[in-house]
Amino acid sequence: MGKFDNLMQDESRTKEWKALEDLFQNKWFSRRWVVQEVALSRKASLHWGTNEIQWEDFADAVAIIASRIKLFPNLQKHADFLSPNDSKRKLPATTFVGIYNSLFRKTWNGQIIIRKHSLETLVSILAAFEVPDPRDAIYGVLALAIIGHDLVPSYEKSSEAIFQDFIEYCVEKSESLDIICRHWVPITPQKKAGFQKRGVEMLPSWCQSVLGSSFATYEDPNTNNRLFGDSFVGLPDKKYYNAALGTVAWAKFDPKDEANGRVMQVRGIHIRSIAIIEDSASKGIIKGEWLQMAGWSPSDSNNETSASIDQLWRTIVADRDETGMVAPSWYRRAFFYCLPQGQDFDIDTQKLINQNNTPSLVKEFLKRVQSVIWNRRLFTATGQRGENELGLAPRQAQLGDIICIVFGCSVPVLLRKDLSDHGDYYRLIGEVYLHDMMDGQALFGKSDDEVKDISRIFMLR
Secondary structure (H helix, E strand, O other): OOOHHHHHHOOOOHHHHHHHHHHHOOHHHHEHHHHHHHHHOOOOEEEEOOEEEEHHHHHHHHHHHHHOHHHOHHHHHHOHHHOOOOHHHHOHHHHHHHHHHHHEEEOOOOOEEEEOOOHHHHHHHOOOOEOOOOOHHHHOOHHHOOOOOOOOOOOOOOHHHHHHHHHHHHHHHHOOOHHHHOEEEOOOOEEEOOEEEOOOOOOOOOOEEHHHOOEOOOOOOOOOOEOOOOOOOOEOOEOOOOOOOOOOOOEEEEEEEOOOEEEEEEEEEEEEEEEEEEEEEHHHEEOHHHHHHOOOOOOOOOHHHOHHHHHHHHHOOOOEOOOOOEOOOOHHHHHHHHOOOOOOOOEEHHHHHHOOOOOHHHHHHHHHHHHHHEOOEEEEEEOOOOOEEEEEEOOOOOOOOEEEEEOOOOOOEEEEEOOOOOOOEEEEEEEOEEOOOOOOHHHOOOOHHHHHHHOEEEEEO
16 A cells, blocks of 8 residues: 555556556456356465466455556556546456456455345346357356346257347346347357357347447457447446336247247337438547537527537437436536537547547546447437437437337337338337437326327337
8 A cells, every 4th residue: 555656656667567458458357257266266366377466466456556547647658558538448357356346245254145246237247258158148157146046057058049038037037128228148259161250140139249339349359449339228226217117027928930039029119210310420429410410500609508409418428427327417518618610510529538628527528428429320200299309329220210118128229120021020229319208208197008008019039
């Protein structure tokens, strides 16, 4: 403790910080089975050649450094990998230690007293960790979960069958459908005929792979790069929205058909359809077309008070801050600070973040914007009174896709009619942010009978 502050400020430690970077990025920390091996041991130690360190010492060091990154600008000068923006997401070791510290409550001698997480939570928070066998995405964390699940490893089953069994189990236990919006299904490289073959074979659309997650998985060479915006769906014990107004999940699972996998029947309400949609926010750039869709004009002095502009700034932060709390009102001021001047109507969020003269509050706002809009598409949907409502949809969204409130799901979902079959089937495209529909507004004031009358069954495959 006495040496820590001076060490962080020491400008002669460039070589050591680079060595620390190499260690923190070691692939060993990204293996899912290792989480179980370390967590279940009473006393663990790390070995590197002839060097050894006790796990508790290493974990404390990692946690201390991760918690102090923002306070030590000199540290960032020596090690770019410790940039405050998403640094914990880029480094397997810091992610590993953070998860390890949250798993159990133990006695002083390492005996487990309480397991803190459900199986659904563990599979969700460990989605980026590698597994040699896709089935171990679930089987590799069974021993870490809260006691009470009745899942038994069965390697005779296919990965597809196990994944679908797991989702059915989650829906039954949690009475929630949020699991179908999370990107957790592993993609495991397999060497075949001299090239890398990715992943699991054909799965139902309600089994979403980690390729749709916000950051690349650790096995990917682009592991430091954001791929998509963060999920709108939180963890089972931390939900950010209540679009279905607390309704219990209604789901049935039909037997697997050989061509399309198992069919999930869900009950919900079709509330909107996508009417106009713009290109995705590549690299977090807010396109000028997005501003124009919201009615912004650089010559209009009333823009700051217009309802559509208020919708826009709230939409591009999903009306939440980085902790999941309702977006603070000062975000509006930060948004107007960023509005373009001159001929270029795009807002390059990263360029503004990198500029030294950009105020720190504006940078904080822009980082939240990036975490929401990255590779998502802005759309409008026509409301019941004919007004245009703004929202964000996955990059794969298309005109005509329908937006639904599904019972038991905390966010709206985007569905697309499956035209490959004459039946009334849909595919899940992903989660949606639709302004003023995230907190149960579609069901406000309706009796159980009224809700039943306006709802229908959707068959997802």
